[in-house]
Amino acid sequence: MLNRLIRWSRIKSPWILHLNSGACNACDIEIVAALTPRFDLERFGILLKATPRHADVIIATGPATLQIKDRLLRIYNQVPDPKFVIAVGACALSGCVYRGAYNILGGIDQVLPVDVYVPGCPARPDAIMDGVIKLLGKL
Amino acid sequence: MKIQIPIGPQHPALKEPISLRMTVDGEVIQNADLRLGYNHRGLERLAEEKTWVQNIYLMERICGICSHSHATCYVQGVEMLMDLIPPKRGLYIRTLVSELERVHSHLLWLGIAGHEAGFDSFFMYTWRDREIVMDLLEIISGNRVHYSINSIGGVRRDIDESQKKKILDSLDTLRERSLFYLKIGASEPTFVARLAGVGYLSKESAVALCAVGPTARASSITRDVRKDDPYAVYDEVPFDVGTADTCDVLGRTVVRVKELLESYKIIEFLMKNLPSGNITVKAPRKAKPNEVISRYEAPRGENIHYIISNGTDKPERLKVRAPTLGNYAATIEMLKSGFIADIPLIFAAIDPCICCAERSVELVDARSGDAKTVRMSELRNKANERFKKDPPKRNGIWPF
Numbered sequence: 001m002l003n004r005l006i007r008w009s010r011i012k013s014p015w016i017l018h019l020n021s022g023a024c025n026a027c028d029i030e031i032v033a034a035l036t037p038r039f040d041l042e043r044f045g046i047l048l049k050a051t052p053r054h055a056d057v058i059i060a061t062g063p064a065t066l067q068i069k070d071r072l073l074r075i076y077n078q079v080p081d082p083k084f085v086i087a088v089g090a091c092a093l094s095g096c097v098y099r100g101a102y103n104i105l106g107g108i109d110q111v112l113p114v115d116v117y118v119p120g121c122p123a124r125p126d127a128i129m130d131g132v133i134k135l136l137g138k139l
Numbered sequence: 140m141k142i143q144i145p146i147g148p149q150h151p152a153l154k155e156p157i158s159l160r161m162t163v164d165g166e167v168i169q170n171a172d173l174r175l176g177y178n179h180r181g182l183e184r185l186a187e188e189k190t191w192v193q194n195i196y197l198m199e200r201i202c203g204i205c206s207h208s209h210a211t212c213y214v215q216g217v218e219m220l221m222d223l224i225p226p227k228r229g230l231y232i233r234t235l236v237s238e239l240e241r242v243h244s245h246l247l248w249l250g251i252a253g254h255e256a257g258f259d260s261f262f263m264y265t266w267r268d269r270e271i272v273m274d275l276l277e278i279i280s281g282n283r284v285h286y287s288i289n290s291i292g293g294v295r296r297d298i299d300e301s302q303k304k305k306i307l308d309s310l311d312t313l314r315e316r317s318l319f320y321l322k323i324g325a326s327e328p329t330f331v332a333r334l335a336g337v338g339y340l341s342k343e344s345a346v347a348l349c350a351v352g353p354t355a356r357a358s359s360i361t362r363d364v365r366k367d368d369p370y371a372v373y374d375e376v377p378f379d380v381g382t383a384d385t386c387d388v389l390g391r392t393v394v395r396v397k398e399l400l401e402s403y404k405i406i407e408f409l410m411k412n413l414p415s416g417n418i419t420v421k422a423p424r425k426a427k428p429n430e431v432i433s434r435y436e437a438p439r440g441e442n443i444h445y446i447i448s449n450g451t452d453k454p455e456r457l458k459v460r461a462p463t464l465g466n467y468a469a470t471i472e473m474l475k476s477g478f479i480a481d482i483p484l485i486f487a488a489i490d491p492c493i494c495c496a497e498r499s500v501e502l503v504d505a506r507s508g509d510a511k512t513v514r515m516s517e518l519r520n521k522a523n524e525r526f527k528k529d530p531p532k533r534n535g536i537w538p539f
Contacts, residue, residue: 020155020156020178021156022156022177022178022180023203024200024203024206025155025492026200026202026204026284028155028203029203029204029284030283030284033266033269033270036250036262036266036267036270037263037267037270038266038267038270062178063180065176065177065178065179065180067176067177067179068156068177068178071156096200097185097197097200098180098181098182098185100185101180101181101184101185102181102184103179103180103181104180104181121200122203122284122285
């Protein structure tokens with residue numbers, strides 16, 4: 001009974017943490033745009049949270065730079081279980097135009113396990129919403 | 140007692156990865172230090188491996204908010220290297236996109252300022268209106284954020300009568316909304332009380348610390364590349380440089396709202412006087428060996444690209460000086476003797492764009508080969524030590 005309640009609340013209101021791991025800001029502003037009145041992700045009960053300890057879903061953008069790698073892992077470990085990662089944008093998928101640069105790991109999945117990939121350079125707010133909703137359907 | 144507080148790279152108050160180290164005495168900040176490099180991707184190195192045309196794509200991806208600024212600054216430099224003169228219509232469209240970008244960037248910033256000041260409905264209002272500009276940019280260029288409108292020698296897409304009409308119609312709505320924000324900024328007592336007096340930067344220190352863009356203009360310095368060193372078609376367009384003399388975050392807000400209204404004026408002028416003709420000229424594949432400095436007034440301040448060509452189809456060196464980097468020194472000055480609670484507001488007031496300004500300074504010991512990433516404060520200390528040991532000669536003459 002309690003488990004069902006927890007599962008229900010998780011699906012109905014996942015809290016997200018936005019994490020910039022070396023992105024060019026384009027995906028980041030599109031994520032914020034998805035939360036504002038035109039697209040309004042909040043109507044699905046999704047709230048942007050500032051601290052990893054409150055979050056269920058990490059939305060990560062950017063190709064993961066060498067310097068941010070340890071911080072990414074530390075933040076991932078701070079998120080309580082069960083946790084999910086959405087990689088937004090072409091950089092988070094494969095490194096995009098930065099692929100091959102000396103400071104780039106090339107994709108979030110080099111560091112964290114990723115559940116949903118949202119392609120696009122930058123991904124449109126509609127696409128980001130689609131990704132989040134597909135993740136909710138998976139739960 | 141003095142305590143050091145680390146803030147970032149991931150922190151509720153900061154949207155982008157940067158690390159601040161505050162030395163505080165009680166609530167008052169004594170000193171601040173920045174740690175960079177979390178967002179460093181090695182763009183300047185990558186640019187040396189790509190051709191002139193491929194680099195336009197790369198330059199746009201320096202920053203997602205001012206992508207047109209970097210691309211235009213780069214393209215202007217390359218055009219100077221190749222002795223190309225883009226057609227008037229191309230320049231008009233280029234300027235139109237750059238002004239629309241300024242509008243979207245300033246609306247975005249107004250929202251963030253409202254959010255940091257605890258005025259979240261303001262944030263939602265401005266971001267709703269920002270979607271109007273995003274729609275305009277989408278119908279002009281086909282993308283919301285990275286417009287890819289520039290090509291070497293002009294622009295890639297023309298605009299037609301229906302798009303022109305749509306732009307002029309949307310301008311009326313935007314102007315009405317911006318006047319409403321100006322009214323809020325001037326008359327909402329809680330908002331004004333939160334912003335006034337925070338992050339003081341006197342005119343003298345703004346000059347000494349080389350502040351750029353709205354940060355400098357809010358300290359009553361009339362510094363704007365569009366007026367001082369006109370590029371594209373800014374010498375034909377009538378507009379004023381908005382300034383404020385309060386030297387605080389309130390002044391920076393007022394300057395940005397004034398710039399919004401000026402941008403609407405510029406866009407209206409451009410749309411009414413759009414010349415006919417070609418939008419681009421053909422560019423050669425290679426550039427003669429030369430070097431060039433290109434300046435551009437981005438929404439955050441002066442953007443400089445320094446390009447060296449060596450006769451091939453790739454640049455020898457490309458150096459980017461983004462406006463946020465120019466404002467870091469001024470930010471530390473603003474943070475000093477402020478309160479901890481004001482950090483997000485002061486930091487947001489320079490409109491920081493970490494991804495533009497990402498640098499890493501690495502010192503390599505020539506004898507042992509040890510590499511070490513240093514902090515700004517260490518560099519400054521080293522410079523001071525060197526100055527004490529070997530003071531420079533008075534009345535020195537510039538060698539070139």
